[in-house]
Amino acid sequence: MILFRKFRVLILMVFLVACTMHIMIDLLPKLEKRAAGADSGDGGCQCAHHPGGESQGWGKQRARSAAEAGWPNKHTLRILQDFSNEPSSNLTSHSLEKITAAADRAESFRRMRPSAGKAEEHKPLIGDASGGRTVPAHGVSRLAALFEHPLYKVDLPPLTDDDTLFNVNNDIRFYPRAAGNQGWHNEEGNEEEDEFSPTGEVTAESYPNWLRFHIGINRYELYSRHNPVLDALLKDLVTQRVTSVAMKSGGTQLKLIMTFQNYGQALFKPMKQTREQETPPDFFYFSDFERHNAEIAAFHLDRILDFRRVPPVAGRLVNMTREIRDVTRDKKLWRTFFISPANNVCFYGECSYYCSTEHALCGKPDQIEGSLAAFLPDLNLAKRKTWRNPWRRSYHKRKKAEWEVDPDYCDEVKQTPPYDRGTRLLDIMDMTVFDFLMGNMDRHHYETFEKFGNDTFIIHLDNGRGFGKHSHDELSILVPLSQCCRSDI
Structure with missing residues (x-):
């Protein structure tokens, strides 16, 4: 009997030691972070804001936050059901909202220190004499600094009518007022009148950004290096109101065609898995999921390589109820919507692979992330x-x-x-x-x-x-x- 009691005490002690070790392991990262903060001079404050450090270390910060959140390792098999319910599903590919918020904070910081800001604006792109790596001055993005390299300043041959996809005077006519939509251009309620030529026709400068993108296509590129229309078009992909949605025919996985208030169209690829999940080594290339963030990253990689051969792509957080289900006239798509046991809005559409209830795309509760790629000109206009x-x-x-x-x-x-x-x-x-x-x-x-x-x-x-x-x-x-x-x- 005494031996049995000693054994129970021993088991209890082992259990207490194990619990203590688990608690210490959980607290260790936080203690290390606090100690690192104290060493760097910020007193361990978690809310301190450093504009310069934010732009340079976002990749490390994101990787660290992902590790803390307990992301699966690279060999973890994908979970086929409801990838969009993962914690990162409400982020739009290093979301535009995050970038905008960071830019606003940096701007307010510069206003607080006007004299320092002016001094930093004139810093050249130089390397540290002590052997440090080359960094751009504050206010100059790495991409802008890259485009200043001579390799990115090679001029194209002069363009003739045969070198442009459309002749603006002969091929393009766009009459927004005749289309019966008074808000195609001034969607935000601006009362500015459209630009008219002396003949009373709408000028090309007043065309919607998607049409101006089409007009700029030529024999050598989809868009020029410093085309101001590109940034405006990317903004439209994120902000324009969706008026109709339909499934795209063909292809192996679900894709949606979205039409906007300004008559532009884009191809929507919904998020199917988290960014951290790699393709398992036993998967064939032709059975892999298509990644929405791969489309976004490919567009930016194409620009960095100075090819300019990928149509503009942007990430967007879409309301599945208001921006897909309520505006679609595609009955086949509409019938696939349902409410999951977790009270999230889901749909699966029709396609060759991964279009079933088991592989449904679910929001949280009805928000889903995806990529929007601007359409190229209609095949009837440009084969x-x-x-x-x-x-x-x-x-x-x-x-x-x-x-x-x-x-x-x-x-x-x-x-x-x-x-x-x-x-x-x-x-x-x-x-x-x-x-x-x-x-x-x-x-x-x-x-x-x-x-x-x-x-x-x-x-x-x-x-x-x-x-x-x-x-x-x-x-x-x-x-x-x-x-x-x-x-x-």
Whole structure:
């Protein structure tokens, strides 16, 4: 009996020691953070704001907050049901709201210190003499500093009528007042009149931003380096009121076509999984989820590489009830809406893969994050030609593509039109580097504008399967580069 009591006391002691260790492990990160704050001179204050540090360390801060929130590690299999209920689902791809709020705080800080702000505005982009890394001056973004490099200042050849997708005087006519919508342009209640030419017609400067984007497309690029329409169009994608929604036909996963109050359209890809989740190693590239944030990141990567071949993409937080269900006329889409046991609004639509109740897209309670990609001009106005990628994968579990087994495959490609002349083969190499940086193995086709023939750029569409394995470099994507030994970068 005494032995039994001693055993119970021993078990109790072990239990108490285990509880104490768990508590210490939980408190250790907070104590370390407080100690680090005291060492840095902020007295451990968690609410102190440092404008300079915020812009430089947002990636580390986000990674740290993700770790604290208990994100799954890279080998954790995806949870197929209701990815949008994860804690990050209410953030729009490092959301525009966050960026705007940070900018407002930085602006208020500069107003408090006007003299210091003026001195910092004239700082050049210089490296620290002590061997520190080069950093831009306050008020100058890293992207703006990058675009000041001579490589980003190479001028295009003079454009002729044959080099522009549309002739504004002959091809484009847009009469907003005749469309019966008095608020197409001055949506916020501004009473400014539209600009008219001496003949009484609406001028191109007063067209909606999506149409001005279409007008700017030419033989060499979708948009110019410093086109002011681009930022305005990205803002429209986030703020314009949605008037109708329909499912996009074709494709393997659900995509929605959204029409806005100013008659612009965009392709909406909803969030299906968190940013931190990698593609499991046993998944084939053709069965992977499409990521909404991959579309956004691909657009910005394309700009950094100075290709300008990806249509503008922005992240947006969408109200599934008000901006999808209540405005859609697509009965097939409307019928797939339901309320989950957690009282969240869900829908699944119709598509080849992952469109079922088990793979439903759910809001929290009805907010869902997604990407919105601006539409290219209608095919009736600007026809596009679809080309099969010479280095297309087999899309089969066991078969290999010809280029995977023939090391001299590029020699055949070089003798085949349109790769036997012009810059098309170099454009394929550009696309290869672009896909490698994204980890995109799903480049089966590409498109060009028919008007420009073979002497034009490749449009980089459909980048949703990129950035799936951020801890792995897929070297097989670079096979075209190694086989052809050519690059234009």
